[in-house]
Amino acid sequence: MEAANIPMQPQVRKYFYQKAASNLTPISGTFELTPRCNMNCRMCYIRMSESEMCARGREYTAAEWIDLGRTCAERGMLFLLLTGGEPFLRKDFREIYTELKKLGLMISINTNATLIDEKTVQWLSEDAPTKVNVTLYGGSNETYQRLCGHPFGFDAAARAVDLMKEAGIFVNINSSYTRYNVDDMESIVAFGKSRGLQVNAATYMFPPVRSAREGVADALVRFTPEESGIARARFELLNMEPEMLEQRLRALHSGCADAELSDEDCERTPDEKMGCMAGRASFWVTWDGRMTPCGMMNQPVSRPFETGFAEAWHTITTETNKLLLPVACGSCKMRSSCMVCGALCAAEGDGCSHKKPEYLCGQTRVYLAEMEKAYQRLYGG
Amino acid sequence: MKIDKQYILRQIAGDYVIIPAGKTTLEFNGMITVNEQGAFLWKQLGAEITEEKLVDAVLEEYEIDRQTAQADVAEFLAILRHCKMLNE
Numbered sequence A: 001m002e003a004a005n006i007p008m009q010p011q012v013r014k015y016f017y018q019k020a021a022s023n024l025t026p027i028s029g030t031f032e033l034t035p036r037c038n039m040n041c042r043m044c045y046i047r048m049s050e051s052e053m054c055a056r057g058r059e060y061t062a063a064e065w066i067d068l069g070r071t072c073a074e075r076g077m078l079f080l081l082l083t084g085g086e087p088f089l090r091k092d093f094r095e096i097y098t099e100l101k102k103l104g105l106m107i108s109i110n111t112n113a114t115l116i117d118e119k120t121v122q123w124l125s126e127d128a129p130t131k132v133n134v135t136l137y138g139g140s141n142e143t144y145q146r147l148c149g150h151p152f153g154f155d156a157a158a159r160a161v162d163l164m165k166e167a168g169i170f171v172n173i174n175s176s177y178t179r180y181n182v183d184d185m186e187s188i189v190a191f192g193k194s195r196g197l198q199v200n201a202a203t204y205m206f207p208p209v210r211s212a213r214e215g216v217a218d219a220l221v222r223f224t225p226e227e228s229g230i231a232r233a234r235f236e237l238l239n240m241e242p243e244m245l246e247q248r249l250r251a252l253h254s255g256c257a258d259a260e261l262s263d264e265d266c267e268r269t270p271d272e273k274m275g276c277m278a279g280r281a282s283f284w285v286t287w288d289g290r291m292t293p294c295g296m297m298n299q300p301v302s303r304p305f306e307t308g309f310a311e312a313w314h315t316i317t318t319e320t321n322k323l324l325l326p327v328a329c330g331s332c333k334m335r336s337s338c339m340v341c342g343a344l345c346a347a348e349g350d351g352c353s354h355k356k357p358e359y360l361c362g363q364t365r366v367y368l369a370e371m372e373k374a375y376q377r378l379y380g381g
Numbered sequence B: 001m002k003i004d005k006q007y008i009l010r011q012i013a014g015d016y017v018i019i020p021a022g023k024t025t026l027e028f029n030g031m032i033t034v035n036e037q038g039a040f041l042w043k044q045l046g047a048e049i050t051e052e053k054l055v056d057a058v059l060e061e062y063e064i065d066r067q068t069a070q071a072d073v074a075e076f077l078a079i080l081r082h083c084k085m086l087n088e
Helices: A010-022 A050-056 A062-074 A093-101 A118-126 A141-148 A153-167 A182-195 A225-239 A242-253 A309-320 A342-348 A358-379 B036-044 B051-061 B066-082
Strands: A028-032 A079-083 A106-111 A131-136 A171-176 A199-202 A282-285 B007-012 B015-020 B032-034
Touching (some): A010 B015, A028 A062, A062 A093, A062 A309, A093 A106, A153 A171, A153 A182, A182 A199, A199 A225, A225 A242, A225 A358, A242 A358, A342 A358, B007 B036, B015 B036, B036 B051, B036 B066
Parallel strands (some): A028 A079, A106 A131, A171 A199
Antiparallel strands (some): B007 B015, B015 B032
16 A cells, blocks of 8 residues: 655644644643553663552553543544553553544554554554654664663564555654664664655653653763764754755754754744643643643643543643743753753753753754754855 | 545634544545534535535525535535545
8 A cells, every 4th residue: 555654734733733822722632551661771761560560550441541532632632642651562552542543633652663563553554543653762683682672672663664654554763862772873764764754863861850760760871961962963964855954054054043853743832931832732641640741741740530631731731831941041042953841941950940951051052063064064165 | 425534523722623534544644624614514525415405505504695605515525526535
């Protein structure tokens, strides 16, 4: 079958987000269905084993998620991201997905794809999601073993991507870079290009604010700001089509670039509050039933399963509206190229959203220097 | 004639949007926004209906003359035919 790999109309999506933000309609939600995962990535902030999960709480049942989805749809939710952990690990994932799909939602799924086989693809294509975001952690089984503890993860993920593409399911590649897999950047980009798939990259890693490991992160995983800036520039140089790259480099050189930020699930805004739609038009519900504006935030928080959706959403919108970005960011010359947002500032600032995120300043400075070097190399003189 | 594929019409933040469902998602991975009149016509086309009956339904719902109703219906149907959404 001819692949349906065409992006959904971004203007329509933006229009809906903007309209929703203006009247506080929860147009976009994320359901984090489980903290469990069949992989064990060194940088993961959610993953728990079954026993760790049971010690902290319980997964909500299929009926509970479906009921919440129904309420959200009644309140105006159009876009829904199903994520984990690994959502396909839930035995009742098909039931949850099928029932939520009947509500007229544009559903995307985040997955490592290693559990997706022919039968899963056949089932998915009966009522396909809007998008499947497959995270690739490396370009070889060796990297998967090193970073994720999965000896043949790459082969499994690659096969699943090819099966879904063959079935006409729209697939995106997400990639997260750490010191353990940054050398695979070229092969990940090549993987996407060879299949005509969009590749997104996260070269900034949040501090472990949500870590299941009580903040004891693998110190080797996180880049320094300089390394992160270099990785961000390198990814864009590798991934962008020549014409787009030239536009980007020239715009950055002249100092008037709009942020071309890679995470397409974040709807960015130029305001001095959250800097995105989180808590105004979008929300996240964690596996243990906490609603937050964004998956990378612990506060503000509410409990939709306990208080009902309306009260939980009211709390999130009210409290999010009180957040402010750092004053220094408002007049910063690097702002249009910076990834700054409320979630990131709060994570960098130990919960304080208006503290200047020095890590980001360093990352952006190095990123811009690297892009300027590329500009001089290609178009300078 | 009637709508051929599986779609769901929803009202979101004051707008009408048509979402593909089932196998249709593989052929059309997007959304269609329609105005109130478009949503009305869409609902009528959920069951088998002739173009003439569609015009009659429009005339019952809106205070417009037959010529305008015929033109509006024809234009809407042309778009649906172009997108291969009609089963005739």
